[in-house]
Amino acid sequence: MPYPVLVARWQPNASERLVAAALELFEDRGYEHTTVVEIAERAGLTKSTFFRHFQDKREVLFGGDTMTGLLVGGIAAAPATATPFEAVAHALDAVGREAFTPARREFSARRRAVIATNPELQEREALKGLGLTASMTDALRRRDVPDLTSCVAAELGALALKIAYERWSDTTNGDDFSEVARQTLRDVHAASALC
Amino acid sequence: MPYPVLVARWQPNASERLVAAALELFEDRGYEHTTVVEIAERAGLTKSTFFRHFQDKREVLFGGDTMTGLLVGGIAAAPATATPFEAVAHALDAVGREAFTPARREFSARRRAVIATNPELQEREALKGLGLTASMTDALRRRDVPDLTSCVAAELGALALKIAYERWSDTTNGDDFSEVARQTLRDVHAASALC
DNA sequence: ACGCGTGATGGAACTTGGTCCCATCACTGT
């Protein structure tokens, strides 16, 4: 044998294995009837290791936390002449390019279905949403947008992001997230004029 | 003694005593360094009884759940000619009349300060906010407001409610919640035109 | 007066999420 089977000390991608195991178990038995020990076992790990990778049981579905950076960066990078909404659109584009890639669509849909079945997970999602809104608000303020305007634009941006995420993850046609998000943001903008 | 001291089997207002005890302990030691057993003991009760009155430790600060009904009722009761925003204003008025009365201002301020120190409590508050937004959205839809418009109006209404709650609970002048809310809603509306 | 159902409470046992701390052991560089 030219290449002796050198078994690595540990299987790689522990976090990803934990996420996959958790998602499968949540789909099968439901979130609340799945213990952390079971998730860890299915991933070939232990409870200790689970909590070394994730702060708590919920977080296993909210780990890839690159969103904040992308949104803040996208808003900051928008041209100086852009309106608040245009800056937000710029940010959503970045998210579509870097985070919600086509390869992640199916995972996103499954994740969303699981979250929809459990209040604890919805609670965590709501908190993440608050964080994103706050970050976008700050990013807009740094463009010298007035406080309340920043707040409202961020809120509507977060709403558009949420709706776009639903539309995108539920659809099977190959629409890019960026396209969906741009259209959603336009829809939201139009709707806000009718209030 | 004309009135023999007939000690009632149980002290009355168990829930309210638990809320008061919890708020005091959270202020003193912080939410996470307070156990449910301690809250119950301070209220002269036990852990069992605590969980009979509240679903979980967080809920002790989110109990008086009359808001949803008030908002939905207020929106439904608005004149048929009212715009979505005017219907929401009508709802916020009802909240000021029935829930956020002057007598509750100080409690609200203390409660808000405690929530601000703890992510778990913020998570719960975020979830409650989602619920309120969803209820308002539905109430607007029932007025035949288009889906997305309902959604946006509810979102901005919830934002105004949140900001108004902060303004109102932080101020010492005797401003009525309804007044603060009306002004806040106008501010939000104006800001949304600048996005 | 007596007995009985009711309802809010007490209390104990148990599961699970989450923390802490220490042991293990392949890999790496000196």
Add this chain to the structure above:
DNA sequence: ACAGTGATGGGACCAAGTTCCATCACGCGT
């Protein structure tokens, strides 16, 4: 060879939350 490093295993422990049963004042009917 040898010591340090880093991801892991594992056990003790605490607090949240559930379940189930016991208690006991009150009111009501007989």
